[in-house]
Amino acid sequence: MPEPSSLPTVRRRRLGTELRRLRERADLSVTKAAGLLGVPQSRISNIEAGRYGVSGDRVRALADHYDCTDSALVDALASMTGERRRGWWEEYRDILSPRMLDLTELEHHATRMRVAQIINIPGLLQTTAHARALFEQTVPQLKPHEIEHRVSHRVKRQAVLHRDQPPPYTAVIHEAALRMRFGDLATARDQLAHLIEVTDLDHITLAVVPFDSGPFHTSGQGVDYFYGPVRQLDAVQIDTDHGGELIDSPAQLERYRLVLDRMESAALTPAKSRDFIAQLIQDL
The missing domain is CATH 1.10.260.40 (lambda repressor-like DNA-binding domains)
Known part of the structure; x- marks a missing residue:
């Protein structure tokens, strides 16, 4: 043992x-x-x-x-047994919160991911400049080296979408998140352009929920849904004011699958979403 x-x-x-x-x-x-x-x-x-x-x-x-x-x-x-080697994220064990490391581990092992964000760009799709500007607004204020640790961790997390056999990744992003500006105008433009660029990858699907889509059911929080090898091993992380909260109860997993389904049904098609983001860039 x-x-x-x-x-x-x-x-x-x-x-x-x-x-x-x-x-x-x-x-x-x-x-x-x-x-x-x-x-x-x-x-x-x-x-x-x-x-x-x-x-x-x-x-x-x-x-x-x-x-x-x-x-x-x-x-x-x-x-799920017998893993002797710790993941790369363990180097951040004494630097970042356990919840941030849990999120990274879930991303690493997921067979598929679905995320929905109302006011933030999903972490796996953020540019370095956007992530840095976001962490500069953290309350309480972070020290410069703490910001850099968080930025480097976020950038390394994104490798999961660029490995040899990446998991399918679907992101539903509300227009509010696209218009929320972190950093200067160039940072905002680059972030929106990056969203268009990543959709060239076959395993990434991006759908925008515009303001005029009408009412739709949402928890009001960011949702990250991780699919396991079987449905019983799915997991959800939701964003809260005190950090991420992990959920794995069958009833709650079913609820969040429905939430994501409804958000996707309210979103534009991937092609129209690309056009929508392109228009936002022109409007800046």
Whole structure:
């Protein structure tokens, strides 16, 4: 059994959460589950809390004891084990908030991503100058080196969209976000031009919701939806005043899928969205 970790990754925590859900669905106590596996009760608790790593074989044994017959889910859970190497984002562990690192890890492992932004350009689509201007407005005010750490992290995150097999990425952006200006006029123009440029990539879809599209349902917050290898392993991060909030409950995941569907239905087509952004550039 791997050693316990004081800094469990978001992936390990999610694995523990799903194992706990399977156990509870089987109506087994932690004590009973530990007895079936032949380990101390604390071991099950630590696995479910993400404090202990667990092997793929042990995941399959637990799923068998829990009478889980969903082979696709079991295979997906087993594939989440055994990672010895930490991601590149760990170099920011003592610099940035855990939530920012969780977001990066979710992006790295997602099989598909959908995002919706009302007042901000999605982080993966921001230019360096736009990101720097945005971080300069953070409250409380950041020191220059703190701004640069955040900018470099954001730029490195964007590599997920340019790797050999990038995940499909759909961004729904409200006109308000496109008109929200960070930095000078040149920064604003470059950011809008960059949005048009990235849509040349086959795996990136961008759709604009104009002001005159009429009312549509939205949470009012930025939404990042990450698809897992199976639907049960999807995850959502929503923007809040105190930072990102991760959601993985089945009911909430379904809700945010509907929110994104409705936002997409209110948006212009990708082709018309490109024309809309091009017009905004001319108007600046």
